Amino acid sequence: MSRIGLKPITIPTGVEVKINDNNLVEVKGPKGTLKEQLNPAMIIKIEDNEITVNRPTENKRHKSLHGLTRTLIANMIEGVTEGYSKTLEIEGTGYRAQKQGKKLILNLGYSHPIEMEDPEGIEVEVPQQNKIIVKGIEKQKVGNYAAVIRSQREPEPYKGKGVKYQGEIIRRKVGKTGK
Missing domain, CATH: 3.90.930.12 (Ribosomal protein L6)
Structure with missing residues (x-):
């Protein structure tokens, strides 16, 4: 049933x-x-x-x-x-996002910026340098594009640097301790 x-x-x-x-x-x-x-x-x-x-x-x-x-x-x-939206947060020194027309430009600590073209039917907003909002009417497309953005630099467990969903809790690990 x-x-x-x-x-x-x-x-x-x-x-x-x-x-x-x-x-x-x-x-x-x-x-x-x-x-x-x-x-x-x-x-x-x-x-x-x-x-x-x-x-x-x-x-x-x-x-x-x-x-x-x-x-x-x-x-x-x-x-x-109503439409659907997913909010992503960027954490890390020098990590930021910006919007240029239909392109999302991410600086995530690599030697080059990552440029991503917005898919059809998806709207991306960058209200702050460390916040990305993905909006659209198809739930699957919104979630998939948000996951693609997150996969560019997933949050790491030691310092928490990377792209994460708003409200996502990253399990932190204790680093090495000196003598």
Whole structure:
């Protein structure tokens, strides 16, 4: 029994949802439009401003797809209404970020600055030299691009230098002690 899959999704005002054949879901809202091809085995219905997802059988594959399908639709609706954002913090002497047009330039202690082009549908803001905000309407793209930025210099456990998510706790190690 999927508890998440059984919950109905309410469609907020200003959001238009279309379900075409083979479960191609299209969601239009104030922030943009999202399309996604979901598994054709799942039964998706729109009734009285609510979306319900049902599974055709009780087999293991359909049970696992039930909650996933419902969550993907809910994420699409939340994306076109509110959008998603991830905040990254940069720690370290001389480490900083800056924005030039569509490029994000990172100085992370290497011999050269790292230039990253913003992907389509993703907006990057740099309010301070040590803070990066990644925004977009697709949850997966926002999280993936934030992870790519973090992977340029992951936080190390001794001094905590590097790029980390806001609120992320880095487990610190004790360094060598002299005699």
